[in-house]
Structure formats: structure tokens, C-alpha cells
Amino acid sequence: MFKTALAGTAETVTAHLEKVLSGYEGELGAAMRYACGGGKRLRAFLVLESARLHGVAEAPALDAAAAIEALHAYSLVHDDMPCMDDDDLRRGLPTVHVKWDEAMAVLTGDALQSLAFELVAGLDLPAERRLALMQGLARAGGGQGMVLGQVQDIAAESASVPLTLDQITRLQALKTGALFDWSATAGAVMAGADPAPLSTYASAFGLAFQIADDILDVEGDEAATGKRVGKDEAAGKATFVSLMGLEPARSEAGRLVSLACDALAPYGEAAENLRQAARFVISRQS
Template sequence: MALHETESEVARAMLYAVQGGKGLRAFLVIESARLFGIARTHAAPAAAAIEALHSYSLVHDDLPCMDDDDLRRGKPTVHRQWDETVAVLAGDALQALAFELVLQTVCPAEQRILLGRSLADAAGVRGMVGGQMRDIAAESRGAPLSLDEITALQAGKTGALISWSAAAGAVMAGEDQVALRRYGDCLGLAFQIADDVLDVEGDAAAVGKAVGKDAGRGKATFVSHLGLDGAKRRASDLVAEACDALSVYGEKAETLRQAARFVISRRN
């Protein structure tokens, strides 16, 4: 069915929102599937699904009622390029598309259902949305979050989708998820610590979004608790733990180990 002109505008905003990212989560889906001999083409719908869902979260996170950001991935945020209404609807549509895509993954029906159900869990109040809500509530509570509280918050806000991506291959194959879940949990936390470091050390042009916002808001972060060097050491330790979790897969998992190392060496 052809799209109406106004629907096409939302579709254009959706496409704009998904362009320019690192594709880390999609990469993790494809690589975790490869461990179990699952073809890239079979895993591709799940990889596309997580990118659509992640992009929706960024579109909404950038809105004035949330983080009120003007720049994302080196270009104007969706609500600046269009307006808030289009941004909300584009985010909503990307979320719906994610579940349409994940159910097109080529694997047994039981595994497809588990993929969809676990994605909903990772994206919802027990995962990303819950973590985001904790983050927003922290801004008005009057006292900075403790290190344990930040860790729990980020395990949902950032880590849940990364952990889902890392375990997706095992889910598709109907295999044990423990090692890949551990890898994903450590990777997700290391990724967030690297983001906190970039907020201090990064250049906005290279990072593709505003930097220095956390300190400007007096927000508690891994850097504010651990110091810059301490945060970097913690991220490095987490990467080592992530890599160790993959030992059961031997050399087959080397690309996933390299991805973990990349996460804390990236400049954007």
C-alpha cells in the first residue's frame, strides 16, 4: 500500500534517524549468530530490528522533554530537522518496525518468539525504558547517585540492548546464552563508561553530539566517582571480563573480542 505524503514524511525521518550510527548492536547480532553457524542473511532481520529500536530510543532521548539535544551522529536531531511531532511519530514507528523485523528472523518459530519477547523485555521498564526513567528521576532527587546506583541504571538504559544483541545468536540457535549474556553485560557497562570518558575528553565534531553536558549538569557518572583514570581502568577490566566469558568459543569468538576492545578505544 502506497504511503500518503504525510506518512512519507515520517518514513523519511525514520530513515534519517537510522543513518550514521556505528551499528555495534547489529554487528553483535550477526557475529553471535556466526558462532553457531547461522548465515548472515538469516540473522539480518534481527540485526536490523535492534538498530531500529536503538534509533527510536535516541530520537526520543533527544527530545526537549528528555535530554533536549540539538546534535546526534554529527547532524541535527530529528526534532530539529523536522519538529517534535514528527520526531515522536518517527520514534514510535521505528519501535513498531523493530518488532516486525525481529519476527522475520530465519530460525525456528519458538526461537523467533523468544527473540521478540526478550527484545520487549530489554526495551521496556525492566530494561532500557526503566533505566532511562531512573536517569531522569536522578536529576531531581537532590543527591547524586552512588556508583552502585549508576551501574544498575546503566545496565538497563545502555546495557540491556547490548546484552540482547550479544545473546541473539544463541537464542536463534536454541543454545545456552550464559557466556554471551555475560559478555554482553560487561560490554554494555564498558560502553557506557567509555561514553562518560568521551563526555570529558571527546571533541563534539568527532563524537557527533554535544560533550561536557554531564559535568555541566553536575550529574554523577563513572568518571565523577572513579576519576578519569579510574574509569578507564574499570572499562578495561570489564573488557577483559567480556573477553574471558568467550573462552568457551575459542578462536571463533575473536572478532567479538576485538569488538570489545574497540568499545573502549573509540573516539566517537
């Protein structure tokens, strides 16, 4: 049931993104569409499920889902560049700076980030709710969220002392978790409801997701993950696996999934897809 729901979301959101991006011309438009191609659409899934729980209309929910996918795609394009993680493979395909060049990668990311805020600004919602979503997205994606986490990640690579487990946890809560938090709480914000239970869910969900990523970097298959594996160990990078060990990290991911599921108690059976999403992130192969 969950895999069917996730696949349906991916198909719907991808079609909507293609429609939105059809107005962008030339090489920039081609690069934007390329950057947004593929992926599980997990963040979009959280948006749409959160919206469904709160009775939000389909049109604003879908635009919000497309917005977070555009912002996520921008972050990947920039993260893959030589000045960041220097990756040449993403979702089984050459990264944007490899297929085009570094200048086009920078500009593609810039355009996708702007598109995310344009989509949120145009939501058919009361003005105060649109503003709350935009402010939340700015915090999640900016210097108090994902960007700060990336800065800390880069600094850690050249630090003389490896990061502690607490420092890694905070870094990943910013770099990875902030966008998950926006996604999971978007429906509540759109409905003017209390987002606290979904924020608790997202916090545990995001850390479980990152631990699973760290595990995949150790024992994943490149053909399945669609990206290079073994890079963290080769770079001597501190991760949940390097600090905790493989099996303790796996156990911690399971504990976090249980916490995420417990946070959904106020929604009863209606939140079962979100529970399944949490379980999925630690069992996935990509």
C-alpha cells in the same frame, strides 16, 4: 581486521535497512530513514557475530541486526527530545525533533520501535525461537530494561542526593546494557543454544561502553563524537567519571573488557571479532 569487519557490517546493515524502509512514504519515511542513518552499527555487529558463532543463516541474522538498529534509533530519537536530554546534535547532524518537530520525532520513534518487532516476528526460525527473541527484545527495550533505566536517569537529575556507584551501575546496565545483551545473545537464541557466556560478555561490554561514553563527555571532541560534550558535568550529573575519577574509570573500563574477553573462552578463536569489539569500545573517539 576488526575495523574492516565493523565497516563491512555497517555497510551491509545500512543497505538492508534502506531496503526495509523504502516502503515507508512521505515525511514519516524520510524521518525514519534519517534517524537510522550513520552510526557504527555496533549492536548489529554483535548480532551478526553471535549468529555466525552459532551457524545461523544470513537472512534471519540480518533481519535481527536491522531490528536492533531500528529499536536503537527509536531510543535515540526519543532520548534527544526536549523532555528527555534535549540534544540538538546526533551523529554530527541535527536531531530529528530539530530537523522536523517534536510530534514527528515522537511518531518516528514509535514507527521504528514497531518496525523492530515486525522484523523479529517475520524471522525464518522455529516459532518458539522467534517468540523468545521477541520477548527478550520487549524486556530489553521496555519497562524492565532500557525504558526503566531512562526513567531512573531522569529522576536522578532532580534527586537531592547523587546516585551511588552501585546505583549508576544498575541504571546503565538497564539503559545501555540491556540492548547490548539482546544483541550479543541473539545468535544463541536463534540457534537454540545456551546464551549464558554471551550474556556475561555483554554485561561487561555494556558497562565498559558506558564508562567510555562518560570519559568522552569529559575529554572528547565534539567534531569526532558527533554530539555535544561536557553536558554531564554542566548538569551536575553523577557518572562513572564523576564518582570514580577519570583514571580509575579508565582502569575499570579496561578491567571490564578483560572480563568480557574471558567470557568468550568457550568459543575459542572463532570469537576474536567479539574480543576486538570489546577492546574497541574503550578506545573509540565517538
